[in-house]
Amino acid sequence: MSYSVGQVAGFAGVTVRTLHHYDEIGLLTPGERTYAGHRRYSDADLDRLQQILFYRELGFPLDEVAALLDDPDADPRDHLRRQHELLTARIEKLQKMAAAVEHAMEARKMGINLTPEERFEVFGDKDPFDERYAEEVHQRWGTTEAWAESQRRAVRYTKEDWKRIKAEVDDWQERYTSLVAAGVPASGEAAMDLAEEHRQHMSRWFFEVPYEMHRCLAEMYISDERFKAYYDAMRPGLAEHLRDAIVANAARHEG
Secondary structure, eight states, rough: EEEEEHHHHHHHTHHHHHHHHHHHHHHSSSEOOOOTTTTTHHHHHHHHHHHHHHHHHHHOHHHHHHHHTOTTOOOHHHHHHHHHHHHHHHHHHHHHHHHHHHHHHHHHOOOOOOHHHHHHHHHHTTOOOOOHHHHHHHHHHHSSSHHHHHHHHHTTEEEHHHHHHHHHHHHHHHHHHHHHHOOOTTSHHHHHHHHHHEEEEEHHOOOOOOOOHHHHHHHHHHHHHHHHHHHHHSOOOOOOHHHHHHHHHHHHOOO
């Protein structure tokens, strides 16, 4: 029994583009191809995809996932045991976060004290609080301490604060775009320094971003098409370059 790429995408809740990417980097190569070259996935391929998605949900970078799954000495049961331990720890952490958010909600009504006119005056035609994504943002991160902290900080910011935030973002984008255009590698000192500046900007203005979280955000910059489009609009390939620089910077500091 084998399945098409579209069927597997439907089973797993991922995009066809994601499966193509996994194939291109050798993380999940389908066991069969049709005469026309179309991918066909076996039950063994589905088992591997399940393991990949487990590790991705736990925040593992793709290269680490590949190393774990391709370890010849690893027992499949070891993967399940490790994932169970990590998921149990994640559940405990999320329960603590939920309690903290409930406390914050009781203490303060959250919101952004900017009029629509001020939003566009500060940010031009890019409204950072676009209502089209507000519900999605709340569903994905509304129960985390990071979300609660960002809201606690944002409610205190003035119009001048938002202007300063935008100025910092514009300056960083200009310098990073120039760096990529100059062919500076993502693992280079200059790229890693700008990745660290990216992390510190978020920590300073919105919520504390440890290196593990920064790596997870970096993966989202290339896996979520909207984030990828945003960064690649500055310069083609910038999203992936930034992801690699963030990963390299995290390794530099944690090492």
